[in-house]
Amino acid sequence: MTGGDAAVRGADRIVRGMRGDWEAVIGLEVHVELDTATKMFCSCAVTKGDPPNTHTCPVCLAHPGALPVVNQRAVEYATRIALALDCTVPPRNVFHRKNYFYPDLPKAYQISQYDEPLAVDGCFDYWSGDEKLRCRIDRVHMEEDAAKLIHAGGETGRITGSEYSLVDFNRGGTPLVEIVTEPDIPSPAAARDFLQQLRELVIELGVSECNMEEGQVRWDANISVRPAGSSTLGTRTELKNMNSFRFLQQALESELPRQVGILEAGGTVEQETLHFDPETGTTTPLRSKEEAHDYRYFPEPDLVPLAMDPAWVEEVRASLPELPLARVARFAEQYGLSRADARVIAGPGALARFYEAVVAQGVDPKLAANWTMGEYLAHLNAAGLEPGHGHVTPERLAALVRLVADGVVSTSAAKDVFTKMIEERAEPAAIVAKHGLGRISDSAALGPVVAEVVAANPSQVEQYRGGKRQVLGFFVGQVMKATGGRADPAVVNELLQKALDG
Amino acid sequence: MVDTMRLTAREAKKLLVDGEVSSAELTKAYLDRIAAVEDRVHAYILVTADNAAKYSTKVDREMQAMRGPLAGLPIAVKDNMVTEGVTTTCASRILHNYMPVYTATAVRRLWDDHVVMLGKTNLDEFAMGSSTENSGFAVTRNPWDLGTVPGGSSGGSAAAVAAGEALWALGSDTGGSIRQPAALCGVVGMKPTYGLVSRYGLVAFASSLDQIGPLTRSVHDCALLLRHIVGKDPRDATSVVAPAPIELPSAERLDGLRVGIPREYLAAGIEPGVRARFEEAVALIEELGGRCVEVSLPHTEYALPAYYIIAPAEASANLARFDGVRYGYRAADADDVVTMYERTRGEGFGPEVKRRIMIGTYALSAGYYEAYYGRAQRVRTLVRRDFTDVFGEVDLVASPTSPTVAFPVGARAADPLAMYVSDVCTIPANLAGLPALSIPCGLSDGLPVGFQFVGPAFSENRVLDAAHALETALGFTATPSLGGAEAALSQSGGAEAASPTGDAASAPPEGTAS
Known part of the structure; x- marks a missing residue:
């Protein structure tokens, strides 16, 4: 925990200051790179790990005379996200130019959306601790990613102190969806829960793998504090371009007491953009409001407004998979699981599918749930595997559960069997026979x-x-x-x- | 022998088909003409003589495979359309060495039709201007009087056609940049309906206003060239499928045609000589069976100021990509990226371009957006509505193309506002996205006067038909003498450098346009 006169306690909503109780008000802007085959406005392939500047064309290099054309699949993917967040999709949306000079932005403007976005007025329900929270979604809009800058010759890899910078335009023009929340998130832990569950939702929608290491999901957080129970909004600060859940929570937990300290000392919080240093656990200012960009948004004249056919929107809605929250409710109901267990199993889609495949073998759902949440999940975490991958198939886990249920093996012996299933890549019954792990009732x-x-x-x-x-x-x-x-x-x-x- | 001063594309095609002349001979006639007069006219930034000679020979040799309505006909292309393997400069130092990696769709369509490109014509830098004096490389001269400007920004294309240095040419029109130079040089020029011709590869000035169009010696040629460049382009989201194909015009009468003369266009600033030629043309329309009536486009006076907000605003973003990072001119020895940007743009852009970037940036800035850009867009809607209302009463609108004939080089260069007024009759059609065409309707003091028709969206065939009938009745056959050269030389003070006329993609010399 960082210094300051106030202390923050995890998911606890109340921030205790010297002179009273405070509460956090947090909003997020989440960027998701879409897994489309091609870029947002040209037909270059979206790739990862290819040699730099091998997927470029006159459009994404901003050569003179080149024009953007909207990727229809990206619109569909963005619409899936918008509908899953219960947003309204207006009959038309408009692309705008957001103007600023930077070497990673070849046109010197980003094609984004402004006052007529793809979708508005949604909400996202998520679990934080034992509480189901609702965060209103302000908007969901489409834009293009910038190119990747590599600052060379310095020690930190940041632009300060580097000798020169290289630009890889492969990423430039990748379709991005930006999800902007209302400031409804009540604590750093809730912000982390929100992001983790939002990520699971987006993965579930099949529009992005949301790979964290590759920066497919990034976010800005804005945070302010106010006296507990108040409904006013204080001056907020912004944490830019983060892509680690842990660092986000740490950064927010460090920023909260800082703001409380300032306010309790009679000062005012500056509206500014902050950088979080994970090494020191503290935030430092990047730029203040006075230095903020004037992006000079105006409607992109190279693109016509997108007309959203209501029938098409309904088609997209009908094609949405079961969403995690609904699935949690269904699992609790259908399989007789506790809420807490249902959340663990039914939250991530891949795990839910694995579990249902186990249950489909006709084993006891509760016992199957215990094994899925217990040994199986621990195995995935230890091996760094996604659910459904590795040598433990649903059929094998079901066979093991059946051995336990039928009293063929004891619970503790079954844990041995499970370990050997991974080591020996064999059927549980064969392992029991081979190692003599069967229950002794004689x-x-x-x-x-x-x-x-x-x-x-x-x-x-x-x-x-x-x-x-x-x-x-x-x-x-x-x-x-x-x-x-x-x-x-x-x-x-x-x-x-x-x-x-x- | 080919008379490049008079030959139309239609006639040239007949000569080719009849075997009277080969494409190589035809092309050579223009290259010879260029060699003979280019040092006086400066219509071209780059003459691709070797390529043109080679390609025309190839067309002759492979006539069976390379046939088509335009095969073997030579053309000049304004140097703001990118051409793969041929430098494209926009008459700007910032692109002095830019070698495109692709070809503009409109040009590509002509290349696919086996048209022979003679070279790239001069323009006001990034098409910003009405005199071609803003070129970063050379001032193009009006062949009718070398002491005067050819108009702009497609002044190079207009002058090339007028001086017999091109059979026909492509230009681009954002606020009159095809029609006004066509008028001042005594040729035909047309801006099609917005969206009819792909803008892919046209270096953007103001994206919502720019259109590529033909500059030709006859209305028939105009239709012929237009029909080969129109069409929906998957690379240009603002391009559209033409509702009807472009027909070659044949009308000789205008029976029943209702022509509206907007009183606001004639209210002020029209030179007496221009007004006289215009009124004679109006009388001719009546003789041909048309009916001319006065109409009102009440928001005309706001069109010019709205244009000079919208166009610079879009330009300020469109020209932001010229930053020295990926291509074009880059200032040397900058210590950091921001300094490199500033110096590259400071040294690379000319004064008019900088002026418009600053105006546009200001108009889009926080706190000013509504007062300038927002309001200008509302004016644009009103201007468009004016035309919709008027086209409920009349079939076409007619006016002089330019309030004046060609003005002397340097006369307006120091006064941007005086220059901007050159486009007062042409800008509304761009704001409304409508087709508009200029034909020569006579001379005033020895200089051509342009007559403009504006039609409803996608009424190209009606506009071309009416223009064809009027052109036939007018019988304008005068050709320029390339006189007044001494006056031109004395005014330019000998400081003007010649434009490069070889195939080599050499850096053009320092410009002199102020």
């Missing part, structure tokens, strides 16, 4: 083990016989330990009682 086999345990612990036997019946649990544990967890607890109980009481 009293003839368990009798000697029980006798041994009883013989080895005379003092506990004393206690038990003295009336301390709960010591039975100790003996069960010892037998389990001796059998590698494979002993059938019911049989063990019966044999132990017989041995101890007898």
